[in-house]
Amino acid sequence: xxxxxxxxxxxxxxxxxxxxxxxxxxxxxxxxxxxxxxxxxxxxxxxxxxxxxxxxxxxxxxxxxxxxxxxxxxxxxxxxxxxxxxxxxxxxxxxxxxxxxxxxxxxxxxxxxxxxxxxxxxxxxxxxxxxxxxxxxxxxxxxxxxxxxxxxxxxxxxxxxxxxxxxxxxxxxxxxxxxxxxxxxxxxxxxxxxxxxxxxxxxxxxxxxxxxxxxxxxxxxxxxxxxxxxxxxxxxxxxxxxxxxxxxxxxxxxxxxxxxxxxxxxxxxxxxxxxxxxxxxxxxxxxxxxxxxxxxxxxxxxxxxxxxxxxxxxxxxxxxxxxxx
Numbered sequence: 145x146x147x148x149x150x151x152x153x154x155x156x157x158x159x160x161x162x163x164x165x166x167x168x169x170x171x172x173x174x175x176x177x178x179x180x181x182x183x184x185x186x187x188x189x190x191x192x193x194x195x196x197x198x199x200x201x202x203x204x205x206x207x208x209x210x211x212x213x214x215x216x217x218x219x220x221x222x223x224x225x226x227x228x229x230x231x232x233x234x235x236x237x238x239x240x241x242x243x244x245x246x247x248x249x250x251x252x253x254x255x256x257x258x259x260x261x262x263x264x265x266x267x268x269x270x271x272x273x274x275x276x277x278x279x280x281x282x283x284x285x286x287x288x289x290x291x292x293x294x295x296x297x298x299x300x301x302x303x304x305x306x307x308x309x310x311x312x313x314x315x316x317x318x319x320x321x322x323x324x325x326x327x328x329x330x331x332x333x334x335x336x337x338x339x340x341x342x343x344x345x346x347x348x349x350x351x352x353x354x355x356x357x358x359x360x361x362x363x364x365x366x367x368x369x370x371x372x373x374x375x376x377x378x379x380x381x382x383x384x385x386x387x388x389x390x391x392x393x394x395x396x397x398x399x400x401x402x403x404x405x406x407x408x409x410x411x412x413x414x415x416x417x418x419x420x421x422x423x424x425x426x427x428x429x430x431x432x433x434x435x436x437x438x439x440x441x442x443x444x445x446x447x448x449x450x451x452x453x454x455x456x457x458x459x460x461x462x463x464x465x466x467x468x469x
Contacts, residue, residue: 156241157202158187158369160220160376161212163248164393167405168264171373172248173365174209175259183263184366185373186210187241202244210260216247216392220375223368243372245379247392265377268362268370271316272328272377272412285359286335287318293338293351325411328378332371335361343370381411386460388429391450399437399445400424407463415465429454429461 161172173183188205195201203214224240266273271282294308306314315330317323336344339351342364352358364370383389390406404420424430431451436444454461 152237154237154239155190155198156187156239157190157198157205157244158185158223158241158372159202159206159214159217159244159246160185160373161206161210161214161246161248162265162376162380162393162410163250163262164406164409165262167409169266169409170262171265171268172210172212173261173263182364182366183369185369186260187369189239190242198242199244202242206246212248212250212260214246214248216389218245218379219243220245220372220379223372225368241368241372243375245376247380247389249393249395265373266412268365268373269328269332269377270362271331272325274323274325274412275408275414278323281361282316285361286340287312287316289340289359290316290334290338293340325413326378326382328381329371329374332374336371341370343368377410384410384462385464386462388450388454388461390463391429394450397433397435397437397447397449399447400430401445403430403448407465411465413465420465423463423465427454427461427463428457429463 159172163170163172172186174186175184186206186209188201188209190198190201195204198219199217202217207213220243222240222242224238271279271286273279290312294312297308304311311330311334313319313321315324315327315334332341335341336349337351339345339349339353339355340359341352341361342358345352345355345358346364362370365373380389384407390403390410393406393410394402400421403424404415404417407420408415429451430448433447433449435447437447438444
């Protein structure tokens with residue numbers, strides 16, 4: 145029997161809290177209070193004596209750090225990779241974090257606790273915003289670097305079903321492949337594996353340490369919080385298509401243009417106006433309020449609200465939108 149003591153493990157709780165403001169998807173960031181300048185997601189340890197459940201603990205930490213009381217919350221995944229706290233040679237407690245996705249309408253009403261602020265999530269993932277066109281950073285920086293990295297593989301990786309070249313093609317939609325907006329985490333993990341983002345260098349990954357310089361591919365985050373955020377974005381983009389979660393981000397009454405802009409902001413895709421409206425009408429997700437909005441900057445527009453009866457009418461009431469590309 146080994147005399148080696150087991151590594152102590154702590155359970156952490158991390159929240160990716162999303163809001164929409166001025167047609168931009170925002171993520172709530174909070175300072176960890178440890179002197180680091182990097183942005184991070186609100187997080188804290190699960191305290192078994194104080195917190196009866198993980199979710200209760202998460203809500204308590206978020207309110208303490210940001211002043212925000214959460215509404216919609218769902219669990220994402222448990223993140224426990226070695227090195228996730230980037231302490232080389234560290235023998236302290238290893239933290240496994242349970243990640244959550246939360247949605248709020250309170251971006252402009254959050255109590256401004258010190259260090260808490262909503263930031264555009266495309267600051268951290270600039271290659272994910274295709275609303276105007278394919279982001280320049282993909283052709284200019286990402287694909288050349290990934291292509292060179294893929295060419296370095298002398299032998300196939302038998303542990304993976306897809307080789308480097310195939311993953312670059314499929315995840316970034318090049319060489320005839322289609323861009324899939326849901327593969328946010330796959331793209332982040334590929335960039336991390338190739339050593340092309342700051343977190344990989346900070347975590348001591350060989351591919352990153354072998355590079356003289358690392359391109360500026362979005363803003364890095366504390367610990368593995370950008371990986372957790374990538375997971376949250378991917379989950380939300382997928383869930384739009386089979387659950388009416390978008391209405392958690394909208395005011396109780398909204399115009400169809402506001403609904404479309406919100407869906408575009410989350411998916412990162414431009415949507416054809418008339419096709420989108422036909423999709424909304426066919427899905428019977430909304431109903432008119434009988435009122436008009438005069439805050440459109442142009443002609444008054446009809447106001448709508450979410451039709452909650454749809455939740456009893458079918459099992460997957462979402463918006464199965466398709467981009468034009």
